Amino acid sequence: xxxxxxxxxxxxxxxxxxxxxxxxxxxxxxxxxxxxxxxxxxxxxxxxxxxxxxxxxxxxxxxxxxxxxxxxxxxxxxxxxxxxxxxxxxxxxxxxxxxxxxxxxxxxxxxx
Numbered sequence: 001x002x003x004x005x006x007x008x009x010x011x012x013x014x015x016x017x018x019x020x021x022x023x024x025x026x027x028x029x030x031x032x033x034x035x036x037x038x039x040x041x042x043x044x045x046x047x048x049x050x051x052x053x054x055x056x057x058x059x060x061x062x063x064x065x066x067x068x069x070x071x072x073x074x075x076x077x078x079x080x081x082x083x084x085x086x087x088x089x090x091x092x093x094x095x096x097x098x099x100x101x102x103x104x105x106x107x108x109x110x111x112x
Contacts, residue, residue, distance in 0.1 A: 002049045005071065014042045024063070030087050031061035040067040048073055062088030066095040 006014065019042065024034040040063055044054055050072040056064040059077030065088060068075035077092075079085050 005050055006045045010045065014046055029061040029063070029091065031084065034061050035063060037063055037067060040064040041071065044068060044071050044073060059088045060084050062091040062095075065092050069095045069099060 004011075019039070021036045021038045024036045026032055026034055028034075040054075040056075044064075044067050048054060048071075052073050054064060054068040054073050054075045056075065056077045059065060059079040061084065062077065065075045065077045069092070077088055079088065
């Protein structure tokens, strides 16, 4: 029942020993240390299946959570910084609107 969600070409590209992609702008996501969307996207595609749960214990700006939405995974995001939780929620809600995947709205971002 669990099928691969990446093509052969994507798998070969994702399993190279060095990944190269442009950095993420701190201003764009309002976080001092964001990482590119492609980083969690590749990891999620390689190591999980559709419908799996992705846990991000340091949700920050929500990059991993938005990658989970885009790859049809559920997610749990945790952070102790209230400001980052607010930023992550905004980005997650925007992503949900863009991708119209209302069935994935079961998420939790907590500072506890």
